[in-house]
Amino acid sequence: MATPTALTLADRFDQKAFDAIYSRALVYNTCWEDPAVDRLVLSIAPDDRMLVITSAGCNVLDYALVGPDHIHAVDANPRQNALLELKLAGIRRLQFEDFFAAFGHGYHPRFETLYRQALRADLSAFARGFWDRRVRWFGNPHGSFYFHGLSGIVARAFQHYLRVRPRLAASIADLFATRSLEDQRAVYDTRVQPLIWTPEINWTLSRQLTMSLLGVPHPQRKEVQEQHARGVPGFVRECIEYVFRQLPVWTNYFWTVYLRGRYSADCCPEYLRPDNFARLKGQGQGDGLAARISLHTATVSEFLAASAQPISKFVLLDHMDWMSSYHPRALAEEWSLILKRARPDARIIFRSAHAAPAYLERLEIGPQRTRLHARLRFHPELAAAVQPLDRVHTYAGFHIADVPA
Numbered sequence: 001m002a003t004p005t006a007l008t009l010a011d012r013f014d015q016k017a018f019d020a021i022y023s024r025a026l027v028y029n030t031c032w033e034d035p036a037v038d039r040l041v042l043s044i045a046p047d048d049r050m051l052v053i054t055s056a057g058c059n060v061l062d063y064a065l066v067g068p069d070h071i072h073a074v075d076a077n078p079r080q081n082a083l084l085e086l087k088l089a090g091i092r093r094l095q096f097e098d099f100f101a102a103f104g105h106g107y108h109p110r111f112e113t114l115y116r117q118a119l120r121a122d123l124s125a126f127a128r129g130f131w132d133r134r135v136r137w138f139g140n141p142h143g144s145f146y147f148h149g150l151s152g153i154v155a156r157a158f159q160h161y162l163r164v165r166p167r168l169a170a171s172i173a174d175l176f177a178t179r180s181l182e183d184q185r186a187v188y189d190t191r192v193q194p195l196i197w198t199p200e201i202n203w204t205l206s207r208q209l210t211m212s213l214l215g216v217p218h219p220q221r222k223e224v225q226e227q228h229a230r231g232v233p234g235f236v237r238e239c240i241e242y243v244f245r246q247l248p249v250w251t252n253y254f255w256t257v258y259l260r261g262r263y264s265a266d267c268c269p270e271y272l273r274p275d276n277f278a279r280l281k282g283q284g285q286g287d288g289l290a291a292r293i294s295l296h297t298a299t300v301s302e303f304l305a306a307s308a309q310p311i312s313k314f315v316l317l318d319h320m321d322w323m324s325s326y327h328p329r330a331l332a333e334e335w336s337l338i339l340k341r342a343r344p345d346a347r348i349i350f351r352s353a354h355a356a357p358a359y360l361e362r363l364e365i366g367p368q369r370t371r372l373h374a375r376l377r378f379h380p381e382l383a384a385a386v387q388p389l390d391r392v393h394t395y396a397g398f399h400i401a402d403v404p405a
């Protein structure tokens with residue numbers, strides 16, 4: 001296997017900084033990948049046993065609503081699983097109104113009481129230790145849970161920036177109030193676009209620290225830079241222009257929660273809709289769809305090495321971008337385990353910052369050092385067909401691969 005490019009001193013420093021930040025924090029307070037697009041290509045069926053990387057757990061709950069047999073939610077960061085644990089305890093123990101206040105609006109005046117009286121007993125020791133010190137994240141009437149966690153810090157910083165840019169703040173508020181693409185485009189083109197792409201915004205977007213807070217380690221940032229003449233700021237601008245000129249803002253809960261700090265009843269993830277909440281909850285005898293979810297704090301490889309169950313659907317987010325530069329051997333080992341545990345006809349989906357990441361071409365699996373593309377059937381046309389619908393739209397690569405039946 002060809003070794004990736006040598007790391008500069010700056011790269012090593014960035015990596016140390018990223019690991020230091022990442023290994024102590026909740027990074028994602030909401031999933032930044034569109035499950036509606038995933039559903040289109042996963043065709044989840046009642047006999048499916050899925051492996052899904054947890055992140056903030058929103059998408060795990062989304063897939064559970066389709067009724068697969070079981071979902072293994074796996075994440076190497078125990079804080080991500082602690083967030084899903086809290087949501088699952090909330091689904092079991094809370095009424096919808098209380099649950100929506102906490103995870104829809106990110107604020108509930110009595111959340112600490114609900115946590116101590118109804119939720120805490122359901123949590124693992126790690127999750128209890130984590131939320132005992134952070135339950136106040138849901139208790140600030142002028143704040144929001146969605147301004148916490150590393151990605152939340154960036155959202156909160158942007159809110160502070162808007163306080164000193166009232167015209168931009170008003171334009172963005174009007175953009176989110178539009179209810180036709182024509183109006184939306186007009187507000188974006190004439191009022192938001194001329195005000196937002198300032199030198200300070202471009203400078204902030206070109207900082208590794210900003211990207212690290214957004215869970216983008218420097219190999220991933222480099223993948224973006226390589227693809228875009230104007231670097232990360234140019235790439236982000238292109239994504240935002242596509243999202244706000246081509247996709248209806250009123251159903252885009254991804255950008256809504258970061259620009260408003262909260263969801264609304266008609267613009268939110270599926271698990272926050274009352275009927276779906278009832279289906280996840282069931283009659284309270286563990287008969288709800290949420291009962292089909294189990295959590296595992298482990299790497300994908302550790303989980304697959306420890307479990308003998310065949311998996312039919314894999315949702316691996318963009319974590320391979322994280323591994324490709326620093327742990328290429330671990331990535332090859334992970335793919336070997338995926339192929340070992342995959343049910344014949346299994347489907348694997350993942351995203352990447354690069355449209356055609358070099359590590360996919362380089363990967364060699366097993367003692368025969370077989371190329372990945374020789375073991376899997378990729379569907380680039382299907383990926384290209386659904387990617388324009390992606391409401392997040394910050395991943396150049398979307399990959400759909402099948403294990404031959």
Ligand SMILES: C[S@@+](CC[C@H](N)C(=O)[O-])C[C@H]1O[C@@H](n2cnc3c(N)ncnc32)[C@H](O)[C@@H]1O
Pocket residue numbers: 028030031032033053054055056074075076077080215298299300301317318319322
């Ligand atoms: C790159 S992020 C994906 C986040 C996703 N884009 C999102 O916004 O929802 C990767 C997620 O995978 C987890 N992760 C990274 N490497 C992993 C591994 N080898 N095994 C399991 N989880 C991993 C991280 O903790 C994080 O929650």
